[in-house]
Amino acid sequence: MTEFPNESDDSRKSTDSTEYTDESKLSHDDQPSVDSVEDRPNAEQGQATPTYRRDNPKSDKSAMLKKAVLAALVIAVLGVIAYGLFKSNQHSQPETISLQGQMQMQQTSIAAKVPGRIAQIMVTEGDKVTTGQQLIEMDSPEINAKINQARAGKQMAQSQLDKAESGARPQEIAQAKAAWQANKAASDLAANTYERVNRLYQEGLMARQKRDEAYAQYLATQDQTEAARLQYDLATEGARSEDKAAASAQVAQVDAQLEEALVAKEEANLKSPIAGIVDDVIVSAGEVIGQGVPILTLVNPDDQWVVLNVTENHLNQFAIGQRFTGTIPALSSTDKPFTKEFTVYATSTLSDFATWRPTNNDDGFDVRTFEIKARPSNPDSRIRSGMSVIVKIDPTAAIQAQE
Template sequence: MDNSKKYLSIAFVVILVVVVIVSALGIWMLGRKPVILQGQIEATEIRISGKLPGRIDTFLVEEGQNVRKGDTLVVINSPEALAKYEQVNAMENIAVYQNQKIDDGTRKQIVESARQLWNKSKSDLSLAKVTYDRISALYRDSVVTSQRKDEVEALYKAAQAGERAVYEQYQMALDGAQKQDRESARSLVNAARGVVGEVSVLLQDARLVAPETGQIAAIYPKRGELVGAGTPIMSLVVLEDAHAVLNIREDLLPHFKMGETFRADVPALSQKGVVFRINYISPLGSYATWRSTKQTGSYDLRTFELHALPEPQLEGLRPGMSVLVNMDEQ
């Protein structure tokens, strides 16, 4: 009986020691739980839109299709823009021809006619002068009256004024348009060409091309639908710009320095220990996750946003994939 109690006491002690050891190991293991930071992959997304309102004529790509920079993505049909282009082209031709007309000057026939009129006025002036000289001589000899002399003198002065007026008309015909008219005509040509250039640039948006190499993430309108100027038609994801985004508490920032690297796992690709190089660190707003360092709160831990690029570029990396960082391995 005494031996049984002795064995029971020993067994109880052993069990108690095992429970204590297991509890201590459990507490130690819980205390050693690794800190895992979870982020995700993001990439630059470009919304494709144009300045030309019209109707979707043709889609040359599909969602999920990879495209290269400069590839044509969609064709927009805008009859109004084409009509406007023809209109401004016609206005440019009118301005050009008007400018040529002014630069060429007055027609030769008009110039010759003005010259002949000037010659006639010179002959009339010469005759009037001879007549005036004769009448003046006769007046000095008291052969004619003073009234006759005044009449001839008036005709002579009228002939002088007429000759001068016809001469100015002849010079105007020779000179052509005034300087202001020439400059005005040239300005009209430049203005017309500017409008043509503006409409031409607008018509270039009838065929929208990929601004970067990437993948078509989404197409919003359907074929045949009307779109306005600036309306997003599709979105393009630049996969070459895929990068990890992590939110880091400031007490963990000493492990992450600008320009340095860290290792992370990408479960979606079954990749472990992928090297990322940090290229951006910035504090989040006051609304972001924070934590007090003490129960009473001596100061708050802010959260920082971190961006990092994979080195080298990882094939198949796509936006939305998770990134796991084990702080014990950093």
């Protein structure tokens, strides 16, 4: 049997430290050993040895790590819950609707009114032009030929008019007068001869035949004298008023033909009908173009508007005269968006292809789409046709307006 007083201090410390911890070994034996029973009183009778507990640093670090992980998990769970509540609150509120429109400008196509060959193009894309500024110079020999023909016709018609208004020449008038005087003298002679022959006939000294011949001669000379007098009057009076009117009309007709030829030549050298910017030059110098063929296009930067397609459930926010704000991305920067205020001036419905139809009867009614046109309050020269315009609307505004 082992004696406890002779054991070393280390053995006693090991026994004290493992006295209450080694329960698994006791569970394997149903009864304690005799040595253990006999040794306990002796141990109690001996001098009591103090017990020293030493803390394990690794155990402390493990416990602190577990607490940190647990705290992180709690914070993550709370963050997920807060994010879910935030997103659910966002989904419960209606989102802002964005509409995309397009800027447009007044566009004018310049076409040729007369055929010809383009001699020179005097503008390029992007140039600013004023009203009446020459854009194209054309070469058309046909127009030049028509101008010369019209000028020759005018000279001929004008000479006919001058002749009708001036009348006969002085020599012609003098000749007519001399013929009238000669016939008048012959008529007077024939009258005197008839009177003498008639007296002789009445006295019985002249045959009836002679008297009749003298009378016929008298009548003939009278008619010739009258005809000569009328020729003299016609020479002095000039042409009739109808002839003068006809000559004047002929001159006017030739003037119109000449003016038409000159206008055609002027139209061949195309000039700008409006003030604006050259948007596109379609042809090149040296090309032969026909009548009505577009040559270039002009845009008026002062005549701008935006076109939006809006469904009828949001149409009350775009009534005629109502204002809204749009953003033009092409002119915006990262830190400064380019916004413009627009005023609605026209509304028109689109065709049936733009109608939003429900998939079944429970979804509601057919929603038509309308085209909205609005002008900027202050036109900007930097805006170009085709630029996008983003308009944000609040869907709750329609409900509030109805209430």
